[in-house]
Amino acid sequence: MSLISLPFFIFMCCFLAAYYLAGEKNQWKVLLIGNAFFYAWSNPVYIIFISISIVSTWYLMRNPVKKNFMLTIVINLGLLIAFKYSVNFGIRDLIAPLGISFYTFMTLGYAHDCYDKKIKPCESLPEYALFISYFPQLTQGPIGTYQEMHDQLVTYHRYDRQNIKEGGYRILIGVFKKLVIAGRVGFYIDTVYSNPKGYGGLTLIVATLFYLVQMYADFSGYMDIVCGISKMLGINLKENFRRPYLSKSIPEYWRRWHISLNEWFMNHLYMPSVTSGWNRKLSRLLGKIFTKAKKGTLRLIFPTMLVWTVTGIWHGAKSSYLGWGIYFAFVMLVSFCTQSYVKKLNAKIHWNPDNIFIKIFQVIRTLVILSFGEMIYRSESFSDMVAIFKGVFTDTRISGSEIAAAMVPFGNGNQAAASILILAVLVIAQAVIEIAKEKDEKAFTGHRYIYAFAMLTVIVLFQVAGGSNFMYQAF
Amino acid sequence: MEELIKILEDVRDDIDFETADNLIDSKILTSFDIIQLISTLDDEYDISIPASEIIPENFNNAKAIYALVKKLGG
Numbered sequence: 147m148s149l150i151s152l153p154f155f156i157f158m159c160c161f162l163a164a165y166y167l168a169g170e171k172n173q174w175k176v177l178l179i180g181n182a183f184f185y186a187w188s189n190p191v192y193i194i195f196i197s198i199s200i201v202s203t204w205y206l207m208r209n210p211v212k213k214n215f216m217l218t219i220v221i222n223l224g225l226l227i228a229f230k231y232s233v234n235f236g237i238r239d240l241i242a243p244l245g246i247s248f249y250t251f252m253t254l255g256y257a258h259d260c261y262d263k264k265i266k267p268c269e270s271l272p273e274y275a276l277f278i279s280y281f282p283q284l285t286q287g288p289i290g291t292y293q294e295m296h297d298q299l300v301t302y303h304r305y306d307r308q309n310i311k312e313g314g315y316r317i318l319i320g321v322f323k324k325l326v327i328a329g330r331v332g333f334y335i336d337t338v339y340s341n342p343k344g345y346g347g348l349t350l351i352v353a354t355l356f357y358l359v360q361m362y363a364d365f366s367g368y369m370d371i372v373c374g375i376s377k378m379l380g381i382n383l384k385e386n387f388r389r390p391y392l393s394k395s396i397p398e399y400w401r402r403w404h405i406s407l408n409e410w411f412m413n414h415l416y417m418p419s420v421t422s423g424w425n426r427k428l429s430r431l432l433g434k435i436f437t438k439a440k441k442g443t444l445r446l447i448f449p450t451m452l453v454w455t456v457t458g459i460w461h462g463a464k465s466s467y468l469g470w471g472i473y474f475a476f477v478m479l480v481s482f483c484t485q486s487y488v489k490k491l492n493a494k495i496h497w498n499p500d501n502i503f504i505k506i507f508q509v510i511r512t513l514v515i516l517s518f519g520e521m522i523y524r525s526e527s528f529s530d531m532v533a534i535f536k537g538v539f540t541d542t543r544i545s546g547s548e549i550a551a552a553m554v555p556f557g558n559g560n561q562a563a564a565s566i567l568i569l570a571v572l573v574i575a576q577a578v579i580e581i582a583k584e585k586d587e588k589a590f591t592g593h594r595y596i597y598a599f600a601m602l603t604v605i606v607l608f609q610v611a612g613g614s615n616f617m618y619q620a621f
Numbered sequence: 622m623e624e625l626i627k628i629l630e631d632v633r634d635d636i637d638f639e640t641a642d643n644l645i646d647s648k649i650l651t652s653f654d655i656i657q658l659i660s661t662l663d664d665e666y667d668i669s670i671p672a673s674e675i676i677p678e679n680f681n682n683a684k685a686i687y688a689l690v691k692k693l694g695g
Contacts, residue, residue, distance in 0.1 A: 262673035397653060418672045420656050426663065441664045442632065442657030449656075482653065 147187045149285075149371050150321055157184070158375065165379060166305040174300050177280075177379070178272060184281040185244060192243035195225060196279065203253050204274040208267050210260040218257040226250045231463045245284040247460065251410055252278055256292045258414050265292055273300055282376040286368055288386040288406035295381075303380030315598055316374030319576065322601045323367030327569065330556060331356040331363075337551075339524055342533045346543035350534055354517050357524055362391065365404070389577075394508035396477050396515055411453050419449035439483075446482055451475045461523075466531065470523040477515060568604060572597075625687050628665055632658045638683045645677040655680060662686075666695030 147154045161180045168176040186193055202221050206214040229242040256277075259265045268274040276299050283290055303309075338345050338353035345353075366387040376383045390403035400408050419425055429444040436444065451472075458471020497504060521538070525531035556562040556569075575597060582589040629638040633654055636644075644650045650658070658680075659670050670693060679689045 264673065264676070397651075401651070417656070417675055421659060421663070421670055421672050421675070423669075426669070429660070440631075440657070440661075442660040445660030445663075446653075446656060 147184060149368070149375070150325065153187075157187075158378075162378060170302040173302050174276060175272075177299065178276045181276065181279040181281045181284070185279060185284065188244040189241075195229075195243045195246070196249060199225060199249065199253055200275045200278050201271070203257055204268065204271050207257050207260045208269075210257075210263070210267060212261070215257055215261040219254065222250050222253050222257075245286070248287050248289055249278050249284060251289050251407070252291075255289070255410055255414055259292065268292070268296065276300070280381075282372045282379075282381075283383060286365075286372070287404075288369065288372075288384045289410050290384060290406070294384060298381045306380065309380050310378050313374040313377035315594060316377060317371050318374075318598055318601055318605075320367040320370030320372075320374060322572070322605055323363040323370065326605055327573075328360045328364035328367060331360045334551065335360060335524070339526065339530075339534075342525070342530050342537060345537065345548060346545050347537045347539070347541035348544050349548040350537045350541075352549065354521055354524075354534075354538075357520055358391070358513070358517065361520070362387075389580075391513060392509055393512050394505060395481060395512060396474070397481055399512055399516065400474075400478075407457075411457060415456065416449050416453050419452055420445055425449060440486070443482055447479060450478050450482075454478065465528060466523055466525055469531070470519055473519050473522055477519070572600060572604060575600075622683070622687055624665075625690065626683060628661055629658065629683060629686070632661065642682045644682060645680050650680065658686075662690060662695070666690050666693075668693040668695040 206218050260267045335357050369386045373383045388402040393399035432444045454471040454475035458467045461467040553562040556565040626638050
């Protein structure tokens with residue numbers, strides 16, 4: 147069930163009524179039934195697989211010894227690999243159960259924390275099931291931790307108009323980002339990237355920038371919708387994005403983009419590999435070759451390569467995803483290894499890191515490095531990737547009609563200029579409101595109604611004017 | 622303790638570790654600082670810090686880090 151669809155809207159209205167009418171004792175049970183209904187809507191058969199994961203993990207981790215932990219990993223990773231990569235093993239393409247990548251990560255995180263004694267195993271199976279199957283975060287995250295979620299999910303939430311208002315506002319922002327912005331730039335990217343050899347360098351650059359916009363608007367828009375739905379239930383989800391495109395370095399970017407996934411990798415793969423015996427041995431060997439290198443830095447090399455390779459493959463078994471992972475492993479390593487030299491150099495040439503122009507330079511530099519990574523990620527084959535890089539660096543052709551084509555989704559001629567202007571005003575207003583609210587929660591409280599009304603008008607206008615763009619509702 | 626402060630300053634020279642507190646809770650140390658720190662402590666004191674000990678309470682200030690190193694036999 148898509149979150150932007152009539153069936154979901156009806157489901158949500160009925161569910162909210164049942165949730166708040168259920169009373170103190172039954173509210174969490176209503177939530178569990180709601181989760182099951184939401185899940186069954188996609189394909190009732192798949193309830194079997196999520197149930198296997200829930201029951202086995204809950205049962206095994208009640209006694210969190212090594213053998214049980216290992217068995218939990220085998221069962222859950224086994225199911226994930228079977229569904230996600232079966233086509234790569236020459237077996238027929240199985241359709242993966244809804245949200246399997248996300249709930250598997252939540253499950254493994256829970257099991258690891260139990261094994262490390264960071265949390266007490268959940269005593270009640272229904273409560274554990276509630277945590278894993280919580281419907282707003284089930285399909286695309288954020289990857290919640292048991293520590294953050296359990297108490298919130300089982301506590302009774304009284305009906306609060308403020309939560310409904312704030313949640314609704316957040317959903318509206320998400321729908322705007324996803325339908326109006328991400329949906330609109332999508333066509334151009336698809337066209338250019340499906341035949342990169344046919345376009346000039348500037349066109350490829352515009353398409354890549356559009357892709358950055360699309361990824362952020364689509365993914366963070368989805369998160370806004372999900373967090374808004376959850377807010378309506380009185381439950382706060384973890385924020386998954388913190389204005390990532392304003393990061394001053396790539397390591398900082400990865401702390402601000404898809405935060406819950408990156409924290410998961412940090413806690414459950416990176417940290418354990420940094421402290422593991424195999425890494426200690428390998429980095430000592432490296433230390434004999436690079437005698438001047440800092441020991442701490444050497445210990446990061448293998449875990450960084452491992453985590454980024456896995457992150458790449460997690461996105462799917464495609465060479466472009468693997469290439470993207472290796473690219474970022476390389477960028478991260480360069481960043482770690484040169485950190486102290488750059489600091490010394492900055493001090494020598496009297497660069498003040500707080501200077502606004504230096505900050506802007508760093509943000510642009512980060513966006514450029516990021517764009518190269520996304521060019522690898524988005525290309526459909528190796529030869530396409532080569533063509534894209536070649537085009538960007540060597541093809542100086544500027545085609546007016548190709549650039550004009552980028553504007554088509556926004557309307558014709560003056561209409562395009564007007565709609566881009568309206569969108570720009572809305573996006574900037576949104577950023578201003580967000581930043582002001584971070585400093586003072588009460589800022590812009592009244593003005594938000596005006597903003598919400600403007601967004602709603604634009605969503606409706608764009609969807610009606612877009613006509614065929616409605617197909618984007620089927621994402 | 623002095624030796625530890627030196628190691629800490631090697632990881633981040635912009636923090637006064639003698640007085641600084643809440644290094645993790647106030648997000649003064651980034652996760653990568655922590656990793657560098659753990660690796661250096663492992664080598665310098667010939668200890669092995671297990672992943673389960675990497676919790677904020679053990680890294681919030683120099684005292685806590687010192688206590689952790691001692692606990693692990695460093």
